[in-house]
Amino acid sequence: MTALTSPPREPTSPRRAAVRRGDRVFRGLTLAAGVFTLIVLAAIAIFLIVKALPALRADTKGFLTTREWLPDASPSVFGIAALAFGTLLSSALALVIAVPIAIGVALYTTDYAPRRIATVLGYVTDMLAAVPSVIYGLWGLYFLIPHLVPVQSFLARTFGWIPLFADPDNRTSVASRSIFAAAVVLAVMILPIISAISREVLAQVPTTSREAALALGATRWEMIRTAVLPPSRPGLISAVMLGLGRALGETIAVALVLAASFDVNWRVLTPGGNSIAANIATKFGESGNTGREALIASGLVLFAITLIVNLAARAVIYRSGAMERSAAV
Amino acid sequence: MKVKRTGGVAGLIVVGTVALAACGSDNNAGTTSSGTSGGTSASPAAQVACASGALTGAGSSFQAPIQQQWVKDYSAKCAGTQINYQSVGSGAGVQQFTSGTVDFAGSDVALKPDEQTKADARCAAGPAVHIPITAGGVALEYNLAGVKDLQLSPATVAGIFAGTIKTWDAPGIKADNPNAKLPATPVTAFHRSDGSGTTQVVSEFLDSQAKGAWTLGSGKEINWPGGQGAKGSEGVTAGVKQTDGGIAYSEVSFAKANSLSVAKVRNASGQYAELNAANVSKALESFTVTGSATDVKGTVNYGVSSGYPISTVTYVIGCGKGGKNTPLLKSYLTYAVTGGQAVADSLGFAPLPTAIADKNKAAITAIG
Numbered sequence: 001m002t003a004l005t006s007p008p009r010e011p012t013s014p015r016r017a018a019v020r021r022g023d024r025v026f027r028g029l030t031l032a033a034g035v036f037t038l039i040v041l042a043a044i045a046i047f048l049i050v051k052a053l054p055a056l057r058a059d060t061k062g063f064l065t066t067r068e069w070l071p072d073a074s075p076s077v078f079g080i081a082a083l084a085f086g087t088l089l090s091s092a093l094a095l096v097i098a099v100p101i102a103i104g105v106a107l108y109t110t111d112y113a114p115r116r117i118a119t120v121l122g123y124v125t126d127m128l129a130a131v132p133s134v135i136y137g138l139w140g141l142y143f144l145i146p147h148l149v150p151v152q153s154f155l156a157r158t159f160g161w162i163p164l165f166a167d168p169d170n171r172t173s174v175a176s177r178s179i180f181a182a183a184v185v186l187a188v189m190i191l192p193i194i195s196a197i198s199r200e201v202l203a204q205v206p207t208t209s210r211e212a213a214l215a216l217g218a219t220r221w222e223m224i225r226t227a228v229l230p231p232s233r234p235g236l237i238s239a240v241m242l243g244l245g246r247a248l249g250e251t252i253a254v255a256l257v258l259a260a261s262f263d264v265n266w267r268v269l270t271p272g273g274n275s276i277a278a279n280i281a282t283k284f285g286e287s288g289n290t291g292r293e294a295l296i297a298s299g300l301v302l303f304a305i306t307l308i309v310n311l312a313a314r315a316v317i318y319r320s321g322a323m324e325r326s327a328a329v
Numbered sequence: 330m331k332v333k334r335t336g337g338v339a340g341l342i343v344v345g346t347v348a349l350a351a352c353g354s355d356n357n358a359g360t361t362s363s364g365t366s367g368g369t370s371a372s373p374a375a376q377v378a379c380a381s382g383a384l385t386g387a388g389s390s391f392q393a394p395i396q397q398q399w400v401k402d403y404s405a406k407c408a409g410t411q412i413n414y415q416s417v418g419s420g421a422g423v424q425q426f427t428s429g430t431v432d433f434a435g436s437d438v439a440l441k442p443d444e445q446t447k448a449d450a451r452c453a454a455g456p457a458v459h460i461p462i463t464a465g466g467v468a469l470e471y472n473l474a475g476v477k478d479l480q481l482s483p484a485t486v487a488g489i490f491a492g493t494i495k496t497w498d499a500p501g502i503k504a505d506n507p508n509a510k511l512p513a514t515p516v517t518a519f520h521r522s523d524g525s526g527t528t529q530v531v532s533e534f535l536d537s538q539a540k541g542a543w544t545l546g547s548g549k550e551i552n553w554p555g556g557q558g559a560k561g562s563e564g565v566t567a568g569v570k571q572t573d574g575g576i577a578y579s580e581v582s583f584a585k586a587n588s589l590s591v592a593k594v595r596n597a598s599g600q601y602a603e604l605n606a607a608n609v610s611k612a613l614e615s616f617t618v619t620g621s622a623t624d625v626k627g628t629v630n631y632g633v634s635s636g637y638p639i640s641t642v643t644y645v646i647g648c649g650k651g652g653k654n655t656p657l658l659k660s661y662l663t664y665a666v667t668g669g670q671a672v673a674d675s676l677g678f679a680p681l682p683t684a685i686a687d688k689n690k691a692a693i694t695a696i697g
Contacts, residue, residue, distance in 0.1 A: 068552050069550065070548070070550055070552055072524075072548070072549070072550070073546075073548060073550075141564065141567055142567060145571060146571045170515075173515075174515070174517060174571075174572045174573065174574065174575075175568070175571040175572050177557055177558075177559070177568070255522070255560050256560055256564065258522075258558075259522070259557040259558045259559065260522030260558030260559070260560070261553070261557075261558060262552070271557045272557075274522075281560075282522045282523035282524075282560050283523060283524050283550070284418075284421070285390070285417055285418025285419075285420060285421050285523065285524065286418045286419055286420040286421070286523065286524030286525060286526070286549050286550075287420050287421075287524060288420055288441075288444075291420070291524070292424075
């Protein structure tokens with residue numbers, strides 16, 4: 001699932017032509033690891049499809065367009081429209097918040113900070129990644145939401161003319177469990193992943209390139225813009241995509257923070273919104289048979305969304321990689 | 330090829346060991362906690378006819394606090410027993426019971442016909458039976474500056490949760506509270522975002538007692554037109570605590586733990602009843618058993634003329650015949666419905682009325 005760029009391959013020059021036993025064993029082990037990953041992925045896909053089919057057959061309204069979730073009622077009504085919308089909107093918003101900060105942190109540690117500060121900063125950001133997501137959820141629920149009231153009402157008052165920030169019923173005057181609040185929590189959660197990988201990617205840029213740019217009279221910012229960022233782009237995109245993957249699939253933190261409504265709500269500051277993973281977490285315990293299958297069907301959709309996002313990221317990396325190569329020639 | 334297989338086996342062994350280790354530590358933790366702390370809080374009431382062995386139940390999170398207390402007290406009286414109740418939710422509990430992984434289920438609602446069929450099939454030799462194990466009222470907890478003794482009629486509650494009553498000085502609330510000084514604060518109603526037996530109780534109450542004002546039906550999940558959802562009783566309670574003008578339904582223990590006020594609710598005789606154990610027990614005197622002498626399932630009457638109207642029972646579902654660990658199940662359930670009822674009040678539940686308790690005893694005796 002990860003989309004890291006593979007390091008350039010060394011030209012193969014075996015010291016001895018004869019393949020040793022140890023080589024064969026190791027080759028077998030790595031092959032097994034690779035095959036195992038594929039088998040797991042296929043097994044998950046098959047499980048989801050098989051379990052989801054009965055619910056999809058029992059559904060009386062369009063699964064993709066319905067904005068309700070009452071699978072155990074009769075007639076059974078459920079659909080993923082609102083859930084998929086909320087998942088994508090909250091994740092996209094989280095990226096908007098997290099990516100500039102994460103890449104900023106990474107650039108500061110590789111290109112600006114003194115060595116000692118850079119090391120400490122690296123440790124601290126990595127530690128953010130070690131915090132369990134339920135802790136982020138509790139932090140969001142008990143601390144962030146009440147403290148976000150002034151921010152949300154400020155955004156609503158100042159940028160209310162943008163439909164995204166509109167709040168016609170003045171619902172941001174009290175604690176609002178909004179998509180925005182969820183996106184802030186998600187942003188904090190994906191920040192360490194994006195910044196840690198970005199840091200590694202940026203550090204891969206050869207010092208000689210940096211020195212060459214500086215020697216040509218570039219300022220530090222120009223050096224970063226011309227010599228550091230372009231070759232790092234595929235890696236940075238990979239980092240962002242990994243972060244997006246985590247945001248799309250984040251379950252308990254979102255479940256604790258969001259107000260869980262089933263409407264397609266563009267107003268990110270007002271209470272409401274839901275996500276596929278959060279809905280599975282909240283509904284699973286009390287679901288009947290159809291309910292469980294319906295939740296698995298929604299899981300199938302999330303699986304598909306994640307695959308599509310990863311494939312799209314691959315395509316972007318491939319194309320930008322190809323561009324770099326052609327530019328170099 | 331050979332190598333690959335060895336790798337796979339090694340992997341399996343690792344996974345297996347980890348899983349076993351996890352189970353082991355879980356069990357150990359369970360025994361230690363019940364062993365050390367059980368002695369102090371064991372209720373002095375009633376002789377217990379001990380049985381031995383292990384017993385596992387799973388289900389309703391509503392009844393989990395009292396189940397855990399019973400497990401602790403029972404283990405303190407009967408050494409060498411190992412009872413475990415997993416708070417996984419009624420639906421999941423019923424499913425685990427049906428698939429045979431637990432000996433009994435805790436459920437806030439009686440089995441639906443199709444679930445009953447499956448549960449009967451699991452028990453093989455006899456039908457699955459319901460035992461109403463404890464009673465409880467659903468609290469309407471609120472946070473409204475300056476208002477302490479809020480009174481609500483079913484129609485007003487319906488308006489609040491359906492989103493038709495938008496401010497605290499709305500005519501409906503004023504009519505219920507003629508003497509209170511109500512502010513114009515907006516109403517923020519919190520409901521459970523997860524499927525919940527509590528939601529089912531409240532919606533059934535509104536469906537039967539607020540006809541006309543409540544059009545959203547009843548069930549563990551409701552298609553809410555407004556308000557804010559939150560996960561679990563702790564989630565809705567946090568919402569109310571953070572919001573002036575907030576109101577939610579939850580177990581009374583959450584309101585107490587967060588020092589939130591609880592509204593009085595009007596019953597069928599027009600009296601505004603406070604939520605306490607006595608009023609819940611009184612309301613459940615009109616519980617009608619629809620099952621049989623061996624199966625104490627029934628319907629809750631929300632139109633009570635005395636007592637707190639949003640009161641309900643929660644069930645344990647076990648095998649009438651052909652279950653596993655039957656002696657311990659019988660012994661444990663007998664303890665729960667007799668001596669165990671003494672702890673109900675302190676945990677936010679209410680002791681079962683005598684009529685139900687007597688039927689329970691007969692039904693438990695018939696299990697075999």
